[in-house]
Amino acid sequence: MEQLAIVLIVLIFLMGLMVPVLRPLLKNYTGRILALVPFALFGALTFLFFSLPDETARIVETGFGFLPEMQFSFRIDGLSLIFGMMVSGIGGLVLGYSSFYMAKYAGKTKFYFFLILFMGAMLGLVFADNLLALFIFWELTSITSFFLIGFDHDKDKPRQAALQALLITALGGLCLLFAVIMIGNLAGTFRLSELYSQGFHFGAHSQYQTVFLLIFVAVATKSAQFPFHFWLPGAMNAPTPISAYLHSATMVNAGIFLLLRLNPVMGGTIAWKGALILTGGITMFIGAFFSLGQKDLKRILAFTTISALGTMVMLIGMNTTASIKAALIFFIVHGLYKGGLFMVAGIIDKNTGTRDITRLSGLLKSMPVTSIAGILALLSMSGLPPMLGFIGKELIYDAKVQMPELSWLVVPLGVAANMMMVAISILVFYEIFIPRKNKPAIALLHKEKELPGNFLAGPVILALIGLGLGMAPGWLNNILSNAMFYVQSQAVDVHLTLWHGFNQVLLLSIFTVAMGTVIFILRRPVGKLVGIIIPWTDQYHLPEKFNNLISNYLSFAGKHTNRIQHGYHRYYLITFFMATLLLIVYQLLSAGGEWFHPSESSPVRMHVVLVLIISAMAVLFAVFSKSRLSAIVSMGVLGYGVAVLYMFYGAVDLAITQFLAETIIMVIFVMVIFYLPDFAVLSSKKSRIRDAIIALSVGAMMTMIVLKARFINLEEPISQFFAEKSYLEGHGRNIVNVILVDFRALDTLGEITVLALAAAGVFTLLRFNPIKKKSEK
């Protein structure tokens, strides 16, 4: 079954790559049919979910890898199962949902292509057993999400949001790479299973602070923690199915996953606790706070996601058994309700044409199914029974109250954030679902019955799962125990119940709900307060600051590039030749030794001299010629002269090639030259003298190299090796050719690639002229 699960993950990747081929075949059913694979994976994982014994992890080796240290091996344990089931299950629902949502969009192929690859990357990340493989999948999610966020690439805003998300998450990705390499070097292995079994923990190591900082930046950027949180609200410029997926189970949760994965290796130190609790707390609070001031349903949800991510980071930072358990449960809770709410927002948007909560109202009557799914999700979000959200929130409070040194800080922060969550839930519920007298019910484009089942299925199923798990949380006990074992590296028995008894935590909950209701009732003054604070913080509007930073950087780089890359071919050549000249002449002179050995002098051969004289004359003629055509022809004479010299010394292949290349070049030159204007003397005498000096010195340098080369042998010459092996192992008597296609085939492969690129360059230079094309038509 483990193998099947891994095969299905690979299949998801293949499926993503095949989308351009599959979509014309499947037409409008693409989303629904492709959703079957994630569902199959979900099924396989469910089976494992029930059959995986406590305190075991299954490792699946694929035997495929880029390096010995970088094998794509996968591990299935409680943690990866929880994340994997959320990713595959919600992924399947999102695909089915997209089928209708995206029906009228252009570029559906692109959409499915990146969405499915993104899903595959996320699954790979979650199941990876090798830290380097994990990094690769991590980067893949960044790249594919860039394309998903910027799906409406012809609009300015999504493009900017996508670029911002990419730059920020790529920064984190680089940090992760360094961190992973450092961990690998410290531990001597990149495999999680070995790290876990060795009980490796380097909290006391001198490099721990560096690694932790890198990991922290990686997590904070990916999971939108303060001060990197600002890319996430921008990311909701993507179509709603993508937002639903990015926010609920994937992308931003990758950071949470990484923290949980690395907890046994580096968790629990002072730095870990301090940094995570502080950032998580701040993020939790400001996310909830900003959500109060928003009008756009998706924006509200985006800010509550930030708050939820902050909660999870903080819980992981607290690093107690209770807090890790709470974090795991809260991940499930949040995935279920946030996915559902985003899908509900998408349905409402599609069916009414707006997401503005001040304009929406009375949907409970006109769209009962959607509304009930939405209301259940809202219940879960505000942490009310009988939803799973209630259990999640109880556990969070429990963990916070139990935190001995810091409960004075985390409890009020958490209660405040939750109060705002409750308030925003009631606000959304009141504004958009309840029919009201002073606000006309909004007109629908379709009746709810006319919406296809797969469109409504997503939120309904997620809401029902949230409800079901709330009623019977015992289902999660086993898997949570297993996950806890690998996160906390100690065996923990988990027993979840809906009813905890009447205690301090329940009192806190009641207080939270009561205060949330108060905030809701006082929403006008609170709204005003938020309205004052938000413009004030907007002076420090981070997205714009970030954009300014990037554009300043680009213009700075542009200026300097213009100075270095001036575009004058002659100066490039001068730079190139002078640098080479100085370096090589210095080397040659400092090498010492003899330049010429008398015993090597051989009788002067007249025919060679003759060829040399002709070539030299051709060069002189080319230099002083007044006509382009004759200059070119005399250069051709030089080329042929060189080819003849090759012939004299027995390099037949070389000579043939030289002859042929020279011929083709001549013909093409002549073709083009015919259309060029006559020679004109544009350069001053001074610069011509300078050029002549450079040319002569480069010639002198080449002569020196050739003379000296015979006395310098840095390595044993390998011509003997080629001569010996050519026929025996290369099956060829023509050594030149065997070298080209066998011994040095990689060089040749590179060279022919360059040839192809050159031809492509010629093509684009000659043909890419949009203005001319239009005028011709």
Place this chain on the structure above:
Amino acid sequence: MRNIVLERIVSLFLYVMVGFALFLLFRGHNRPGGGFIGGIIAAAGFLLYGIVFGSEKVLEKIRVNPRYIMGSGLLIALLAALIPMTLGKPPLTGVWTSLAGIALGTPLLFDIGVFVLVVGMIVSIFTNIMDVLKWNS
């Protein structure tokens, strides 16, 4: 002004050139020749043909877009690089079999790739230049 004698000779000569190029390609492993040289000679045949008949006729003659020829050359060479990998050897290792006493191997395939690419490249370049210059007699 048409020159019928020249046209006849050139259109016959094209086949001679391409045939000779193929000959050089296949004998290249033991005597002077090889993919690169063969490729240039075949391309020179097309170039000659193009000078007399114009670039459109060349494209008609080879039927396929020369850029596709170029691409397939690159793919053939890549294939020759990948075949050894399926046998668990490093890429580009020569893999040889013998057919009726003649040794055949991936280096030959590689050489064919070079040949195809060079033909495609030169034909692509000169037909483009001729097109832009309106060289269609």
